[in-house]
Amino acid sequence: MLKLSIRTKIIIAFFILIILSVSFLLISFPSLSKINSLSFAAIPLSREINILQDYDESVKYLANKIELYFNIRSEEMKGEVLAAVKQVSGLATQHKHEKALSSLAGMFSVVLELNNAVTELMGYMDKGESAYTINLQIVTVNKLFEAFDRMQNNLQEARLIQLQKNVHEQTEITQRILDRFLMIEIWIIAIGFLSSIVLSRIITRNLLKLRQGTQEIAAGNFSARIDISSNDEIEELAQSFNTMADHLRKTTVSKDYMDNVIRTMAETLIVVNPDLTISSVNQATCGLLGYSEDELMGKPVKMLFSTEGTLMESAEFSELIKDAKLMNCEINYRAKSGRRIPIILSTSAMKDKDNNTVRIICTATDIIERKIAEEKLKEVAELKSKLTSMVSHELRTPLAAIKTGISIVLDGLTGGINAEQKEVLDIVKTNVDRLARLINDVLDFHKLESKKMQLKMEENDIVQVIREIYDMMNPLAEQKGLTFTLEVPALLPKAVFDKDRIIQVLSNLVNNALKFTQKGSITITADKELQGIHVAVVDTGVGIKQEDISRLFHSFEQLETPDNTKIEGTGLGLAICNEIIEQHGGDIWVESEIGKGSTFHFIIPFKRELA
Amino acid sequence: MGKKILVIEDEASVRRLVEFVFSKNGFEVIGAANGQEGLELARQHYPNLIILDLRLPIMDGVEVGKALKNDEKLRNIPVILVTASTDNIEQKVKESLVDGYFLKPFDYQELLKKVMQLLR
Numbered sequence: 155m156l157k158l159s160i161r162t163k164i165i166i167a168f169f170i171l172i173i174l175s176v177s178f179l180l181i182s183f184p185s186l187s188k189i190n191s192l193s194f195a196a197i198p199l200s201r202e203i204n205i206l207q208d209y210d211e212s213v214k215y216l217a218n219k220i221e222l223y224f225n226i227r228s229e230e231m232k233g234e235v236l237a238a239v240k241q242v243s244g245l246a247t248q249h250k251h252e253k254a255l256s257s258l259a260g261m262f263s264v265v266l267e268l269n270n271a272v273t274e275l276m277g278y279m280d281k282g283e284s285a286y287t288i289n290l291q292i293v294t295v296n297k298l299f300e301a302f303d304r305m306q307n308n309l310q311e312a313r314l315i316q317l318q319k320n321v322h323e324q325t326e327i328t329q330r331i332l333d334r335f336l337m338i339e340i341w342i343i344a345i346g347f348l349s350s351i352v353l354s355r356i357i358t359r360n361l362l363k364l365r366q367g368t369q370e371i372a373a374g375n376f377s378a379r380i381d382i383s384s385n386d387e388i389e390e391l392a393q394s395f396n397t398m399a400d401h402l403r404k405t406t407v408s409k410d411y412m413d414n415v416i417r418t419m420a421e422t423l424i425v426v427n428p429d430l431t432i433s434s435v436n437q438a439t440c441g442l443l444g445y446s447e448d449e450l451m452g453k454p455v456k457m458l459f460s461t462e463g464t465l466m467e468s469a470e471f472s473e474l475i476k477d478a479k480l481m482n483c484e485i486n487y488r489a490k491s492g493r494r495i496p497i498i499l500s501t502s503a504m505k506d507k508d509n510n511t512v513r514i515i516c517t518a519t520d521i522i523e524r525k526i527a528e529e530k531l532k533e534v535a536e537l538k539s540k541l542t543s544m545v546s547h548e549l550r551t552p553l554a555a556i557k558t559g560i561s562i563v564l565d566g567l568t569g570g571i572n573a574e575q576k577e578v579l580d581i582v583k584t585n586v587d588r589l590a591r592l593i594n595d596v597l598d599f600h601k602l603e604s605k606k607m608q609l610k611m612e613e614n615d616i617v618q619v620i621r622e623i624y625d626m627m628n629p630l631a632e633q634k635g636l637t638f639t640l641e642v643p644a645l646l647p648k649a650v651f652d653k654d655r656i657i658q659v660l661s662n663l664v665n666n667a668l669k670f671t672q673k674g675s676i677t678i679t680a681d682k683e684l685q686g687i688h689v690a691v692v693d694t695g696v697g698i699k700q701e702d703i704s705r706l707f708h709s710f711e712q713l714e715t716p717d718n719t720k721i722e723g724t725g726l727g728l729a730i731c732n733e734i735i736e737q738h739g740g741d742i743w744v745e746s747e748i749g750k751g752s753t754f755h756f757i758i759p760f761k762r763e764l765a
Numbered sequence: 766m767g768k769k770i771l772v773i774e775d776e777a778s779v780r781r782l783v784e785f786v787f788s789k790n791g792f793e794v795i796g797a798a799n800g801q802e803g804l805e806l807a808r809q810h811y812p813n814l815i816i817l818d819l820r821l822p823i824m825d826g827v828e829v830g831k832a833l834k835n836d837e838k839l840r841n842i843p844v845i846l847v848t849a850s851t852d853n854i855e856q857k858v859k860e861s862l863v864d865g866y867f868l869k870p871f872d873y874q875e876l877l878k879k880v881m882q883l884l885r
Contacts, residue, residue, distance in 0.1 A: 549849075553869065554776075554869035557870040559782055
């Protein structure tokens with residue numbers, strides 16, 4: 155097979171045909187020029203024949219006139235004879251000198267001689283010469299007539315033969331050319347026919363292969379390959395098809411892969427058109443909502459959502475979907491059954507080159523499990539709360555009996571007791587009080603933490619509160635040999651706070667200061683700051699390690715003292731303080747240096763910012 | 766002459782100790798183990814003061830308090846509520862219309878002081 159492009163093949167076939175035609179012309183050319191020269195040669199021949207015939211007629215006319223004159227001897231006849239002589243001789247004289255007619259010169263001479271002889275005869279007859287002389291002259295004239303006749307006949311015959319030969323030759327050559335032309339024509343037709351068959355066979359065979367291949371590819375068999383190695387445009391086309399099939403296979407493979415991913419993903423996926431109708435959904439969506447894919451196509455996406463029980467308005471929600479601005483938004487699906495399913499919804503916009511939104515992709519996770527867990531947590535919290543109050547109640551009742559009982563005995567209501575009995579019962583009473591405080595702390599903290607504590611927010615004077623604390627705690631400080639001082643201005647603007655709770659905070663802080671200070675002083679300071687009343691409890695105690703400060707306000711955190719002495723308490727005191735101040739909208743913090751002491755600060759804002 | 770105090774308390778040990786304290790301090794003490802019994806005894810004896818537990822069988826402290834304060838003959842008797850539970854205590858005190866309350870475990874001397882103050 156020729157490894158040439160179709161174009162080249164067609165051009166080659168065309169050239170073969172042109173070469174054939176040209177070679178035909180080349181072969182025919184000498185024959186044609188021969189015909190040409192033969193035709194040219196025929197022209198003088200025909201003229202000579204014409205002239206010969208003319209002369210023949212003229213001479214015959216002269217002979218006729220002479221004969222008439224012999225019969226009718228008149229001046230008129232004589233004149234006609236002489237006119238005929240004159241005409242013939244004039245022509246002959248003229249023709250004799252014509253070069254082209256040199257082959258006829260002999261005949262012209264004879265004609266002139268004949269004319270002379272006739273003229274002489276006419277002279278003889280005019281002069282009345284003797285019959286003899288006249289007869290003699292007639293004989294001469296007759297002889298010349300005969301000579302002319304012969305000559306004329308010979309010449310004419312020769313010319314005719316030549317002309318005949320010429321025509322014959324031309325006919326022959328023409329015939330030959332015609333024959334050759336016919337043969338070459340047949341060849342051209344044959345070659346043209348053959349080459350077109352071959353070419354079309356080459357082309358169509360590959361085209362058929364191509365069609366078969368493309369049909370197979372079109373049918374979805376992307377691994378089909380068209381095997382054509384014709385080294386031409388069709389092969390190129392076939393290769394293009396193969397490449398295309400390859401790409402198609404790859405994209406179908408990746409599309410299948412992506413389809414699989416989307417189909418099997420647990421999250422629900424809804425593709426939404428810009429007009430907020432549903433473009434497509436995945437299996438998880440259908441499974442969760444109980445719709446079939448067909449039921450959802452083209453339907454408004456709004457039907458799948460319910461804003462009931464959320465913070466969002468339905469119209470606002472539609473806008474947010476349209477702008478693809480939802481990110482981890484808690485909302486509900488509305489299933490076909492009407493059931494609402496809590497979900498977390500996120501949207502993203504699919505954009506084209508011009509940044510126009512073409513689709514909105516909504517993905518949502520069903521958080522029903524989480525909601526159930528949240529409900530359970532709530533139940534657990536409620537249970538905890540019930541348990542806490544129940545336990546504290548159940549503990550308090552026996553504690554009341556113990557405390558009252560011991561107090562009665564200690565106070566001698568049951569009769570006198572000795573010093574040793576008193577010492578033991580004192581220890582019991584101290585611990586009963588401690589247990590009671592512990593229970594109170596746990597309950598307080600629980601209430602504060604679960605926001606069940608209702609603060610009695612009223613306008614109060616912090617100076618008065620501090621003085622109350624001072625009066626309450628000063629005896630304890632004196633007992634320990636500590637100086638307890640106040641650095642408080644006589645007048646401070648009133649602030650809004652729960653007096654009992656702030657007393658709880660301050661007494662907690664002062665109690666801590668008393669606990670951790672062995673010598674030196676405890677000072678309460680208060681002043682007015684921009685955002686509120688700033689209160690600080692300053693001690694000269696053991697101090698707190700920097701790394702412990704962050705843990706200080708956490709619940710159930712009890713720090714080790716530098717000398718490792720165990721300090722009684724629940725580890726809830728500061729956590730309660732923190733909660734109380736926080737619920738007042740204030741701030742609590744500590745500054746401390748080991749061995750030098752600690753300062754606990756808090757701020758009560760003038761006005762609590764209500765949430 | 767001794768003044769009469771009614772102690773309505775379902776917990777026998779606590780009731781006994783309170784009775785003990787008040788009888789030692791010259792009061793005549795009557796005990797009741799539930800709300801209904803307490804209310805009946807109050808109508809029977811017209812005590813000078815009532816110490817009322819909040820959580821009680823049959824009728825709880827709030828109901829008893831309300832019944833006492835809505836009774837023409839009993840409404841002037843001071844009532845002190847004693848409770849181990851702090852849940853909504855302020856509201857319960859208001860509802861039961863009592864004259865004061867103590868959180869268990871209380872200091873009996875404080876209670877005594879309060880009783881004296883109310884009976885003055």
